[in-house]
Amino acid sequence: MTLSSSLQHLLPFTPLQLLAICAGIVAAYVIFGIAGFGTALVAGPVLAQFVPVATVVPLLALLDFVAAVVNVSRDAGAADRAELRRLVPLMAFGSLVGAALLLLGRPQAMLLALGIFAVAYALYALSGWRPVARLSARVAVPFGFVGGIFSAMFGSGGFIYAIYLAGRIDEKERVRVTQSTLIGLSTLTRALLFLVAGVYADASILALAVLLLPAMLLGTALGRRITLRLSREQFLRVVALAVLCSGAFLIVRYAMA
Structure with missing residues (x-):
């Protein structure tokens, strides 16, 4: 079997499908380059159209880990170590x-769950709600635990950590760096769990991750550039609308299945 036919077997996409996947990855990691999270909410609905839903999270775990390392490599020392020890x-x-x-879950039920999760996050982001008082350190227990569950199931507990950190840390830069560090550790944990479970024995996941690596790096770099020209709040509002539409589409798709 030639290299070309081997790749075609592992990655059975048409050029247009591959272009759509790469575009979704670039868009997702533009957001990651700005906010430090959110890739699954944008890339997840796109990938779910072309690959089995059960492989989306393991795939994004690999890409998110590399992106997080890139994001925090320069300023990891600014992370709030006390909050990291709690979470x-x-x-x-x-x-x-x-x-x-x-x-152990059913892929079709996961499709519906991903759509509901995306819509719920978008509505939260568009509401403009933020904690008014400083949160107690004790609420790290539900935020950390639930964030871990969402991270493993949907590929993103980032917005849960963001709510907690915004209510605990005043400096925006410390919030961003601490959150990026959490995402890196979270994705590393998820990747190791999937490795032990044998998920990465599927060579197609690894092949697709390698293929999408340039798109991920491009998106992350563009996100850093956009951060200099557009406020994080303005950009995330536009993103929230796109996520809302994507989540609604997945829910409709589940209902019509």
């Missing part, structure tokens, strides 16, 4: 629970 163990435990639910 990381809870996040790891939640990831174990979420990974078990993901691997």
Whole structure:
């Protein structure tokens, strides 16, 4: 079997399908380059049209880990270590629970769950709601645990961590760096869990991750550039509208199946 035919077997996409996947990845990692999270909410609905839903999260776990390393490599020292010590163990435990639910769940039900999750996040982002008072350190328990579950099941607990960190840390830069660090650790945990579970024995996931690596790096770089010209709040509002439409589409698709 030639290299070309091997790749065609592992990645059975038409050029137009591959272009759509790459465009979704670039858009998702533009958002990641700005906000430090959110890739699954944009890339997930796109990937779900072309690959099995159960492979979307493991695929994005690999790409998110590399993107997070790129994001925090320059300023990881600015992360709030006290908050990391609170959240990381809870996040790891939640990831174990979420990974078990993901691997034992029904793909069709996961499709509906991903759509509901995307719509719920978009409505939260568009509402403009933010915690008024400083959150207690004790609420790290539900935020860390639930964030871990969402990270393992849907590929993004980022917005949950963002709510907590915004209510605990005043400096925006410390919030961004701490969140990016959490996402890196979260995706590493998820990738290791999927590795142990044998998910990455499927060579097509690894091949697609390698193929999409340039699109991920391009999106991350563009996100950094856009950050200099557009406020994070303005850009995330536009993104929230796109996520809302994507989530609604998945729910309609589930209802029509």
